[in-house]
Amino acid sequence: MPETVAESRGRGAGDEPVVRLENVQKFFGPIQALKDISLAIGHNEIVGLIGDNGAGKSTLIKVMTGVQPPTSGRIFIRGREIDLADYSVRMAHELSIETVYQDKSLADKQPLWRNFFVGRQITNRLGYINIRKQKQIADQILKGAIGFRSAGITVDSTVAHLSGGERQGIAIGRAMHYEADLIILDEPTVALAVAEVRKVLDFVRRIKENGRACIYIEHNLAHVHEVADRLIILDRGRIVSEIRPRDMSVMELTEYLIDLQHRT
Ligand SMILES: Nc1ncnc2c1ncn2[C@@H]1O[C@H](COP(=O)(O)OP(=O)(O)OP(=O)(O)O)[C@@H](O)[C@H]1O
Numbered sequence: 001m002p003e004t005v006a007e008s009r010g011r012g013a014g015d016e017p018v019v020r021l022e023n024v025q026k027f028f029g030p031i032q033a034l035k036d037i038s039l040a041i042g043h044n045e046i047v048g049l050i051g052d053n054g055a056g057k058s059t060l061i062k063v064m065t066g067v068q069p070p071t072s073g074r075i076f077i078r079g080r081e082i083d084l085a086d087y088s089v090r091m092a093h094e095l096s097i098e099t100v101y102q103d104k105s106l107a108d109k110q111p112l113w114r115n116f117f118v119g120r121q122i123t124n125r126l127g128y129i130n131i132r133k134q135k136q137i138a139d140q141i142l143k144g145a146i147g148f149r150s151a152g153i154t155v156d157s158t159v160a161h162l163s164g165g166e167r168q169g170i171a172i173g174r175a176m177h178y179e180a181d182l183i184i185l186d187e188p189t190v191a192l193a194v195a196e197v198r199k200v201l202d203f204v205r206r207i208k209e210n211g212r213a214c215i216y217i218e219h220n221l222a223h224v225h226e227v228a229d230r231l232i233i234l235d236r237g238r239i240v241s242e243i244r245p246r247d248m249s250v251m252e253l254t255e256y257l258i259d260l261q262h263r264t
């Protein structure tokens with residue numbers, strides 16, 4: 001039985017998964033990119049989403065974040081069913097779901113602090129942008145949420161001068177500052193040097209320490225295996241298994257994925 005909005009509000013929203021999908025299907029013409037997807041993302045967990053190229057990972061995230069509507073199925077956010085005709089990226093933001101895309105998240109030529117407030121300016125009573133206040137908050141995000149203490153990085157640093165890992169950290173910190181309950185990372189370690197990857201994995205752990213949830217899409221199995229609480233494996237649009245990293249080594253996981261590719 002579908003539950004009414006009033007019913008779902010009546011219960012503690014904290015007990016409900018942040019997001020729940022029920023029998024979601026997505027077709028692109030004749031191609032079925034998502035097949036009968038049902039899953040729930042709880043509070044305070046890091047969920048790795050893995051699968052071969054074309055498995056449907058990005059499509060799943062897009063459907064979840066209002067970028068594309070599913071062909072059919074239901075989406076619940078904190079227990080409340082979303083009207084899919086109305087669902088949009090803006091609405092996902094308002095419901096505190098943020099996606100951090102590789103490289104597309106920050107403005108290169110801008111100083112760091114400006115990047116925290118794109119589209120979300122703090123203005124004073126006369127409508128002027130309050131730069132002092134914005135810098136102050138940016139500084140808190142840097143030192144607090146992200147834990148940047150490294151020499152040389154201040155709110156006035158230019159984004160172009162930051163390393164790839166540091167940029168990912170800024171984008172993740174921004175999402176945390178805006179109190180996203182669910183932060184989605186689409187391959188944040190692509191093209192990063194080893195030391196930078198370590199930083200990003202530390203930022204991912206911080207998401208959980210800050211009491212939020214994270215969906216982490218990653219091709220590098222060792223990275224996702226290291227930080228995820230559970231792994232959801234997609235194969236040709238379908239969830240084929242869900243495993244806990246402690247139950248399967250990276251080696252076994254790799255073999256399992258290779259084996260999947262050879263199944264018809
Ligand atoms: N806008 C679109 N129009 C048509 N087909 C699409 C579209 N977006 C995705 N597809 C198809 O849906 C399937 C799933 O694609 P998706 O991008 O979700 O895979 P993915 O798991 O993210 O792959 P990758 O690891 O390469 O990023 C693929 O067959 C793809 O060609």
Ligand SMILES: [Mg+2]
Nearest residue numbers: 054057058059
């Ligand atoms: Mg993808």
